[in-house]
Amino acid sequence: MAIQWFPGHMAKARREVSEKLKYVDIVFELVDGRLPISSRNPMLDAILQQKPRLVLINKADLADAQQTKKWESYFKQKGYYVLAINAQDNKGVKNIVPKCKEALKEKIERNRQRGIKPRAIRAMVIGIPNVGKSTLLNRLAGKKMAQTGNKPGVTKGQQWLRYGSDLELLDTPGILWPKFEDQEIGKKLALTGAIKDQLLHLDDIAIYGLDFFARYYPTQLMQRYQLSEEDMELLAPDLLMKITEKQGFRDDYNRGSERIIHDIRQGKLGRYTLDRCEEVGYEDEA
Incomplete structure (x- = not known):
């Protein structure tokens, strides 16, 4: 079973991420807790480079709790900040801003010493389809502002959302890789619904x-x-x-x-x- 899926809007999204990276302080990389590696876009490391990153392990309520703890340790070892959350039930979401401030504490302190007036942290939210980005954005915005759906690829626009006075969020469309070199990754994504059933x-x-x-x-x-x-x-x-x-x-x-x-x-x-x-x-x- 060869799974290949790379709609044109996703190629465009990849370019947009690269172009808009300079406008944000930190990137939120949203992954599915049931497949924290397979639900990552392998192109992101090259695109994001040294930009501070907060890995949000979403749908943690559906994942094996012991395995989630291991994955948290794994991402921390990679040098990323990490939080396990369940955006659907709003669990752990309130910890995002404090974690952002922790990740950016050196930059915040430098700005303070230079007399630069504090402003909201600007973050880019990124992740492949069906990891729960729209649900998270709706939770952070406090009302239903992002289109949501159970089908992968439903979010195709790009918009800024504000979370109180502390955070400004740039949504980006989900992006996938052009080819599943590892067919097992394709099967994992298919099993959780990240790939359209019609392709399988x-x-x-x-x-x-x-x-x-x-x-x-x-x-x-x-x-x-x-x-x-x-x-x-x-x-x-x-x-x-x-x-x-x-x-x-x-x-x-x-x-x-x-x-x-x-x-x-x-x-x-x-x-x-x-x-x-x-x-x-x-x-x-x-």
């Missing part, structure tokens, strides 16, 4: 999800679909057939796949994190 073979994605849960969260998988220890010995394609049958869909494996993918996305199988720290060679004992 749903049974491939469901099988990937079943294989992952059987390996890392077998109890959650067993409980959701009333599976036996014997069922868990099945290969993922056979497990898909078993679950499809148990759901009453007979041999409609496409429908069975849709149900499994929906359940995973909605957290029906519990909290999970698809990206594992050991995959990037980081072994933290958090």
Whole structure:
């Protein structure tokens, strides 16, 4: 399954990011807590260079809490400031401004010593589609100002939003890379809904999800679909057939796949994190 998706507006967005970087003090890089690495744009490091960065691990309520702690340590080790948040429920959002001030304390102090009047911190919000940027912007703005939707790529404009007297935010459209060199990253993004379902073979994605849960969260998988220890010995394609049958869909494996993918996305199988720290060679004992 080769996934390639790079709409023209995303290429334009990449140029806009580079052009507008000089207007901001700090960049908020929003990632999905269930896949903190796979939901990052690999071009960002080259684009952002030395600009101060706050990595916001969003949807932390859906992710494996232990894994999130490990990823927080990973990003801190990389030299980034980091916060785990849940923009949907407004959890952790109030800590963003204090964290910004911490990241920019040297610049703020230099300006104070020079007699420069304090102003709001200017930040750019960036992230690939479906990581929750619009939801975060709405929370920070205090009202529904950014268009939101469950489909990736819904946010195509660019606008400034103000958060009290402390923060001015520049929204940017979501940007993705032109080609998924690693097809597993594509499957991870597909499983969480970051890629349009029309571009996928749903049974491939469901099988990937079943294989992952059987390996890392077998109890959650067993409980959701009333599976036996014997069922868990099945290969993922056979497990898909078993679950499809148990759901009453007979041999409609496409429908069975849709149900499994929906359940995973909605957290029906519990909290999970698809990206594992050991995959990037980081072994933290958090």
